[in-house]
Amino acid sequence: xxxxxxxxxxxxxxxxxxxxxxxxxxxxxxxxxxxxxxxxxxxxxxxxxxxxxxxxxxxxxxxxxxxxxxxxxxxxxxxxxxxxxxxxxxxxxxxxxxxxxxxxxxxxxxxxxxxxxxxxxxxxxxxxxxxxxxxxxxxxxxxxxxxxxxxxxxxxxxxxxxxxxxxxxxxxxxxxxxxxxxxxxxxxxxxxxxxxxxxxxxxxxxxxxxxxxxxxxxxxxxxxxxxxxxxxxxxxxxxxxxxxxxxxxxxxxxxxxxxxxxxxxxxxxxxxxxxxxxxxxxxxxxxxxxxxxxxxxxxxxxxxxxxxxxxxxxxxxxxxxxxxxxxxxxxxxxxxxxxxxxxxxxxxxxxxxxxxxxxxxxxxxxxxxxxxxxxxxxxxxxxxxxxxxxxxxxxxxxxxxxxxxxxxxxxxxxxxxxxxxxxxxxxxxxxxxxxxxxxxxxxxxxxxxxxxxxxxxxxxxxxxxxxxxxxxxxxxxxxxxxxxxxxxxxxxxxxxxxxxxxxxx
Numbered sequence: 001x002x003x004x005x006x007x008x009x010x011x012x013x014x015x016x017x018x019x020x021x022x023x024x025x026x027x028x029x030x031x032x033x034x035x036x037x038x039x040x041x042x043x044x045x046x047x048x049x050x051x052x053x054x055x056x057x058x059x060x061x062x063x064x065x066x067x068x069x070x071x072x073x074x075x076x077x078x079x080x081x082x083x084x085x086x087x088x089x090x091x092x093x094x095x096x097x098x099x100x101x102x103x104x105x106x107x108x109x110x111x112x113x114x115x116x117x118x119x120x121x122x123x124x125x126x127x128x129x130x131x132x133x134x135x136x137x138x139x140x141x142x143x144x145x146x147x148x149x150x151x152x153x154x155x156x157x158x159x160x161x162x163x164x165x166x167x168x169x170x171x172x173x174x175x176x177x178x179x180x181x182x183x184x185x186x187x188x189x190x191x192x193x194x195x196x197x198x199x200x201x202x203x204x205x206x207x208x209x210x211x212x213x214x215x216x217x218x219x220x221x222x223x224x225x226x227x228x229x230x231x232x233x234x235x236x237x238x239x240x241x242x243x244x245x246x247x248x249x250x251x252x253x254x255x256x257x258x259x260x261x262x263x264x265x266x267x268x269x270x271x272x273x274x275x276x277x278x279x280x281x282x283x284x285x286x287x288x289x290x291x292x293x294x295x296x297x298x299x300x301x302x303x304x305x306x307x308x309x310x311x312x313x314x315x316x317x318x319x320x321x322x323x324x325x326x327x328x329x330x331x332x333x334x335x336x337x338x339x340x341x342x343x344x345x346x347x348x349x350x351x352x353x354x355x356x357x358x359x360x361x362x363x364x365x366x367x368x369x370x371x372x373x374x375x376x377x378x379x380x381x382x383x384x385x386x387x388x389x390x391x392x393x394x395x396x397x398x399x400x401x402x403x404x405x406x407x408x409x410x411x412x413x414x415x416x417x418x419x420x421x422x423x424x425x426x427x428x429x430x431x432x433x434x435x436x437x438x439x440x441x442x443x444x445x446x447x448x449x450x451x452x453x454x455x456x457x458x459x460x461x462x463x464x465x466x467x468x469x470x471x472x473x474x475x476x477x478x479x480x481x482x483x484x485x486x487x488x489x490x491x492x493x494x495x496x497x498x499x500x501x502x503x504x505x
Contacts, residue, residue, distance in 0.1 A: 007132070008154070015164060020062055032129050034129050040149040043056045045267065049093060052379070058234070076118070116153065261300055263309045269301055274448055274475050281457065289321035293325070299334075300322075300334040341362055342438065343362075343367035346358065350371075378417050379418035382414050385412070394448075450472040454469060
């Protein structure tokens with residue numbers, strides 16, 4: 001049976017996911033067979049496994065750091081908020097219904113816990129070490145007795161716990177000491193090390209603080225990890241939109257302005273990470289309709305609730321701004337829910353996403369979308385057609401709607417399920433407007449296809465009278481370098497001897 005180590009935080013957004021990713025990479029480099037695990041995750045940023053199951057994106061990224069394919073056992077419970085104090089519950093990769101917060105925390109915990117234990121054992125039988133990530137804080141006292149993601153998981157796995165605190169947000173001493181004080185004695189004994197994360201400046205200035213923490217708590221400080229700017233590794237949820245990587249332009253010289261609408265229920269916003277890596281693109285998330293006024297490209301992202309976010313667009317002036325900008329010559333791209341919004345109407349007759357029966361779309365496409373109970377989750381591959389003829393593609397779909405065109409559909413691509421060569425399963429995907437300026441697709445990850453993204457941006461540059469970019473930005477190489485930079489940085493600041501003693505190796 002595998003050994004395990006658990007990365008737990010004093011609160012949400014202290015860097016647990018990134019540090020767990022670093023540990024996955026470090027242990028893999030050291031020759032171990034590693035798998036990530038998070039018992040329960042709440043996020044709208046998800047990924048699809050080769051088996052067509054859905055998990056939190058953080059665990060898919062951690063699997064990538066381990067050099068293995070993701071699977072549903074890495075995140076057995078995924079909660080996807082729908083915006084009305086309810087969440088869709090995804091159990092071992094399959095949706096099993098929508099629950100209110102109260103129903104979730106008080107009902108069905110035994111069923112969920114059984115899935116957690118089953119999934120952990122599945123991974124433990126196939127790997128040397130399981131790197132477990134906690135969720136939020138382990139001492140939310142009103143929820144602690146029903147918490148399945150933190151100390152209960154650590155005890156089940158026999159994991160040594162590394163407690164992470166974010167010094168960049170302040171209050172690091174109170175957060176560490178307070179967390180340890182609120183743990184039960186048996187739980188406190190499981191905490192084997194403290195990691196101070198996101199330290200800016202000269203780390204020696206924290207030497208006195210380090211000694212104080214160790215003397216006061218009796219727990220060694222395993223590392224003081226520096227702040228790593230512009231890391232370029234996927235964020236777990238929309239809290240990550242506040243990070244520096246999304247607020248610093250990399251554009252130099254004449255550039256395209258790409259405005260991404262920050263929808264209330266935005267999902268899979270990492271679809272747009274490649275745009276922030278482009279040297280001649282100024283990509284930015286928009287919080288006000290006026291920000292679209294001088295955008296060359298408008299992007300409508302995915303969403304967990306297409307109807308509610310469409311209603312928000314209509315009520316807050318976004319719809320008029322989007323349609324007006326397109327009529328003035330701007331280009332537009334809609335992905336998943338954003339693709340559905342580009343049509344004439346969206347129906348939800350059985351109220352799977354909201355209490356609305358139907359809502360009008362932006363009318364840029366002659367299409368109608370109906371939300372169905374069946375959720376399509378599939379990795380796909382294929383080729384772009386039309387103006388991007390012959391370019392290979394890879395991506396994935398996660399959606400509950402079907403989009404039909406009243407007129408003639410002009411598809412963006414031909415796709416089939418990945419890992420299958422049966423052309424009988426091929427289907428037409430997406431739509432391109434007659435003038436080529438508006439594109440809609442269900443394909444998440446479409447912009448991670450470097451050749452397509454480069455041609456799409458160059459077509460827009462040509463329309464705007466800007467020079468083309470001759471060589472496509474290599475996102476895979478940038479991503480590989482980011483993993484290495486992360487692992488090297490954390491390794492150099494981690495007490496590796498103590499770390500391996502905690503792990504029991």
